[in-house]
Amino acid sequence: xxxxxxxxxxxxxxxxxxxxxxxxxxxxxxxxxxxxxxxxxxxxxxxxxxxxxxxxxxxxxxxxxxxxxxxxxxxxxxxxxxxxxxxxxxxxxxxxxxxxxxxxxxxxxxxxxxxxxxxxxxxxxxxxxxxxxxxxxxxxxxxxxxxxxxxxxxxxxxxxxxxxxxxxxxxxxxxxxxxxxxxxxxxxxxxxxxxxxxxxxxxxxxxxxxxxxxxxxxxxxxxxxxxxxxxxxxxxxxxxxxxxxxxxxxxxxxxxxxxxxxxxxxxxxxxxxxxxxxxxxxxxxxxxxxxxxxxxxxxxxxxxxx
Amino acid sequence: xxxxxxxxxxxxxxxxxxxxxxxxxxxxxxxxxxxxxxxxxxxxxxxxxxxxxxxxxxxxxxxxxxxxxxxxxxxxxx
Numbered sequence: 001x002x003x004x005x006x007x008x009x010x011x012x013x014x015x016x017x018x019x020x021x022x023x024x025x026x027x028x029x030x031x032x033x034x035x036x037x038x039x040x041x042x043x044x045x046x047x048x049x050x051x052x053x054x055x056x057x058x059x060x061x062x063x064x065x066x067x068x069x070x071x072x073x074x075x076x077x078x079x080x081x082x083x084x085x086x087x088x089x090x091x092x093x094x095x096x097x098x099x100x101x102x103x104x105x106x107x108x109x110x111x112x113x114x115x116x117x118x119x120x121x122x123x124x125x126x127x128x129x130x131x132x133x134x135x136x137x138x139x140x141x142x143x144x145x146x147x148x149x150x151x152x153x154x155x156x157x158x159x160x161x162x163x164x165x166x167x168x169x170x171x172x173x174x175x176x177x178x179x180x181x182x183x184x185x186x187x188x189x190x191x192x193x194x195x196x197x198x199x200x201x202x203x204x205x206x207x208x209x210x211x212x213x214x215x216x217x218x219x220x221x222x223x224x225x226x227x228x229x230x231x232x233x234x235x236x237x238x239x240x241x242x243x244x245x246x247x248x249x250x251x252x253x254x255x256x257x258x259x260x261x262x263x264x265x266x267x268x269x270x271x272x273x274x275x276x277x278x279x280x281x282x283x284x285x286x287x288x289x290x291x292x293x294x295x296x297x298x299x300x301x302x303x304x305x306x
Numbered sequence: 307x308x309x310x311x312x313x314x315x316x317x318x319x320x321x322x323x324x325x326x327x328x329x330x331x332x333x334x335x336x337x338x339x340x341x342x343x344x345x346x347x348x349x350x351x352x353x354x355x356x357x358x359x360x361x362x363x364x365x366x367x368x369x370x371x372x373x374x375x376x377x378x379x380x381x382x383x384x
Contacts (some may be wrong), residue, residue, distance in 0.1 A: 027343075035345045200348045200364065207352055239345045 002123040002134075003170030004303070007275035008061025008163045010053055011262050015040040018155050025151045032155060033260070037238025042158040042262035043143055049083040050139040051092040053161035057137065058097060061163050067133075069098055074134030074166075075105040076122050078114035078267045080191075080294065081140050082107065093137060104129075111189070111294025112234045113179075114138060114267035115164075116301050119289075120177045122166060132168040137161065140266035147194040156237060157195075158263025162271035171306050172281060178217040178300045180209065185296040205296045206240050211248035213300045214290060221302055225250060227286055228302065230277065234291040235259040235269040244290075267291070281305040311377040314358060322353045336371040360384060 017040050018032045033039055044053060054077060061067065075097075077090040090105040099105075104125075108118050118136045126134050139161035146153050188201035210233070218225060231254055233241050238257060245255045256273050259265075265272060270289050281287070285305045292298040312333065319328040324346045331340055337347060351362055351370075360380060362370070370376050 031343050031345075035343060198364070199344075200351065200367070203345075203348045204352050204355075207349075208356075237345070239349070243349065 001173050002126045002166050002168055003173035003306075004119070004274070004278065005165045005167035005170035005172075006061060006065040007165070007271050007278055008057045008059070008064060009268075009272055009275050010056035010060055010161045011265075011272070012042045012044045012159055014043045014045070015261070016043050021155060025155065027151075027155075035237065035239045036155055037235070037241070037257065037259050038156055038158070038263045039260045040158075040262065041155075042160055042265070044141055044159040048141070050077070050079045050081055050141055050161070051083050051089050051096060053139040053141060053159065054089070054093045054137040054163065055096050057139070057161040057163040058093075058135075061165060065165060067165065070100050071133045072097075072099050072103050072135055073131040074122060074126055075099055075103055075137070076108060076118060076135065077137040077139065078108045078110060078118050079138070079140050080109055080111055080266075081142065081144055089139075090137070110267065110297060111140065112236065112266050112269070113291040113293060113295065113297040113299040114140075115270045116177070116289050116291045116299035117179065118267075119164075119174055119301060120179075120299070123174060126166060134166045136164040136166065138163075138267040138271060140268070142195065142266060145191045145195045150194070152197050152199050153195050156264045158259075158265050160262060160265035160268040160272060162268045162275065164271055171283075172278065172303050173306060175286070175302045175304050176217060176221045178213045178220065180213065180298050182209070182296040188296065189294050202236075202293065202296070203240060203243075206236065206292050207243050207247060209298055210244050210290055210292050210300070213298055214248050214288065217288075217300050217302060223286070223302065228288045229254065229285045230287045231255045232270050232273050232287060232289045234293065235264055235273070236293065237264065266293070308377070308381060311380050312373060315354065315373055315376055315380070318353045318357050319350060321357075322349055324350055331373060333373045337373070338371070354380070358384075
């Protein structure tokens with residue numbers, strides 16, 4: 001069965017401080033630090049594309065894991081800010097990494113739920129096709145679409161990318177998933193020219209949906225929340241993670257939060273957190289992931305270390 | 307507006323842990339001037355909708371600055 005073996009990350013060195021914007025947006029440091037949870041936003045160079053970020057994440061993966069490109073059978077990129085509308089960004093990444101012609105490549109167009117969706121889609125795809133090694137990239141450079149004068153979004157989003165190595169011999173494996181969509185709310189988080197977010201609507205969606213998704217998944221797997229060792233939620237903001245924690249009745253010591261120094265990185269937020277813990281899980285430990293946002297879409301998963 | 311509605315709002319503010327002491331809030335002073343930031347306010351509206359089984363559309367929110375504003379709104383629209 002396919003599992004998560006290792007995760008490579010790329011967070012641009014360039015950072016923009018929210019503390020420099022306090023006066024502009026008539027806010028204070030406590031709000032930025034304790035409510036939004038973003039002190040600095042990671043910012044790519046203007047001419048860098050999603051594929052460039054993916055390639056840098058892959059370079060980081062190579063420092064952690066010995067990988068031969070000819071072993072990669074599947075290359076998937078999760079993004080809604082692709083290099084081009086045509087072709088798919090995964091083809092560009094495939095070419096840049098000199099992956100074999102036999103390697104399947106496709107994109108998944110999802111936002112903050114994208115990583116968890118991709119774990120299900122790609123592990124199932126690999127298993128169905130007898131593949132042993134694959135890559136899931138996440139890269140959604142929102143700096144290209146955020147309006148720097150929009151207080152609702154300008155203080156939140158950062159650029160980053162990750163790449164997850166899936167392997168038939170990996171120990172961290174999905175036990176089950178829960179998915180859902182409230183498509184009637186799609187206009188609440190949308191990019192036409194620039195990004196628009198109805199913060200209240202997105203908050204209401206998340207606060208009402210994600211605790212239910214978690215409990216539904218636990219019930220489906222005949223688990224209780226005390227059997228889950230760590231919770232990795234999409235890092236939308238500190239306020240939303242705190243709200244989910246409270247409404248789901250979770251122990252906040254077990255809920256991972258860390259976006260202070262780079263911001264909300266969309267589909268990269270969960271794998272960025274996971275990358276720090278991936279080698280430290282003990283046999284039998286279970287972790288939960290939940291991504292939510294654009295769509296409005298959500299996906300939750302529970303994984304176990306075997 | 308009714309005192310019962312005011313009390314319900316204060317109970318929601320307390321349950322949602324929006325301020326340390328809901329009783330200390332001034333009823334006719336904007337919440338934004340009493341330590342309730344924009345995210346807290348979204349959380350308050352969500353809790354009010356859930357607890358009191360009401361719907362507060364986005365277009366009505368701009369007029370809800372104080373606890374009294376909210377109480378009148380709830381009494382008028384329940």
